[in-house]
Amino acid sequence: MNEQLKKLGNVRHFPKGAFLFRQGDSGGNLFFIQSGLVKAYYETLDGKEFIKSFVTGGEFIASMQATVAGNPNSFTVLSLEDSVVIDIPKQAVLNLVTDNPGLTDVLNSMLLKLAMKKERREYELLCMSPEERYLLFCEREAGLLGRLSQNDIARYLGITPVALSRIRRRVGFLMDRPPE
């Protein structure tokens, strides 16, 4: 399936710190992350950053708003590690789906998975405290922990790195300070 994707789009290399696309720009391409790591985040008017999700090798990322509704991208995607990505033009995606009725089932289960993932995230943001969210994140994304900065983890949890550091001390993730 990797081969089929390559036929539809272009293999591109994004070095650490490069943008796949930016909030507000038009676009709507679908990106398949082959290897590496990217973050998808909202930028608010006053310059704050809120991370929607991290995306690693083997996963897709696109702004639904842009791909489906034709609006500008509703968030930004930035490469956190040198990443290899298949960039599939929006039209190729739309054509693929309309020309290929057999794909609707695949699309269906992808959308369903996405909706259920969003629902989990909603649950966590609505019902859990930042500390609980952090502990859950450490469990569920143990493999990612070492690849992320404290700042990015904090922005994913919806708090500042200062607050995250306090949480890490509270729950015992930081050692006692050396005696003077």
Place this chain on the structure above:
Amino acid sequence: MNEQLKKLGNVRHFPKGAFLFRQGDSGGNLFFIQSGLVKAYYETLDGKEFIKSFVTGGEFIASMQATVAGNPNSFTVLSLEDSVVIDIPKQAVLNLVTDNPGLTDVLNSMLLKLAMKKERREYELLCMSPEERYLLFCEREAGLLGRLSQNDIARYLGITPVALSRIRRRVGFLMDRPPE
């Protein structure tokens, strides 16, 4: 289409305060709200309530976890006003979709709409303060405001009614107290 739905399920009347289904129970039926108003909410272990959404006439509600994945209902749905509802058994829904390939497109656009709605909610919970969420809610759900208790509005925003009352005073929705 209302007629077709009625063939698939049973028209039921839920008086104010009645449960359509409860978190933790097995079920997975699909409910179409013909008239009235219900709330869908999570109940945490320590007895707190967090409202996912309000559903009014003309909309569907079901626990995806239960209908699709066969898990227990992941939340509770309670009638806030006397409501008329079409209760469609889970099997009828699943059969309908498998027997009727033409429906996958409809299902697709429903899932897409759902995913985008969840994404908006994620954005609000992640990026906006309770006060900002309240003001947005007043704009967007102006018609609902009069039908909801302050407690239910607060639980939808993820705060307590006490905090909501303070917000309402801050933003000037509550008049000055009468002089003694």
Place this chain on the structure above:
DNA sequence: CAATTAAGTTAACCGGAGTTAATGATTAAT
């Protein structure tokens, strides 16, 4: 190696939300 930069932690202060309880106000019930 020294110097600079960036990332993480800590401190101090402020403000908003949770909790509990008291008070008002409105509605329902006897």
Place this chain on the structure above:
DNA sequence: ATTAATCATTAACTCCGGTTAACTTAATTG
């Protein structure tokens, strides 16, 4: 009509996160 019950508001207090700035440590660079 009086009582009871429910809901909304307010007060007092505590706790936690945001903000700013200092400080430490590590990593980079000259």
